[in-house]
Amino acid sequence: MASMRLYQGLRRRAAAAGLDVIMMEHRGVGMSRHDDSGADLPPQALTVDQVVDDVAAVLDDAHVDSAVVYGTSYGTYIAAGLGCVIPAA
Numbered sequence: 001m002a003s004m005r006l007y008q009g010l011r012r013r014a015a016a017a018g019l020d021v022i023m024m025e026h027r028g029v030g031m032s033r034h035d036d037s038g039a040d041l042p043p044q045a046l047t048v049d050q051v052v053d054d055v056a057a058v059l060d061d062a063h064v065d066s067a068v069v070y071g072t073s074y075g076t077y078i079a080a081g082l083g084c085v086i087p088a089a
Helices: 004-016 048-061 074-085
Strands: none
Touching (some): 048 074
8 A cells, every 4th residue: 555545535535424434654755754853763663563553553643443455456454463462443
């Protein structure tokens, strides 16, 4: 996924159906390619495990108790990893 912009239509339809939607660009993609100083993230910061932890942190910060997690392509690894870390998500 090059950017979450491709999924704005999905987001709008889900929101119109009354669903709360949280979208994020994972590390290394879109606006998440750089650290706070503006430098490119190093390869060791771009692991599936770290991205899964990021998603879990976003859900925790938003106080989400349960979620339907959707991913395509690389996002399927993240969704599956999240299911292993937080089976109830």
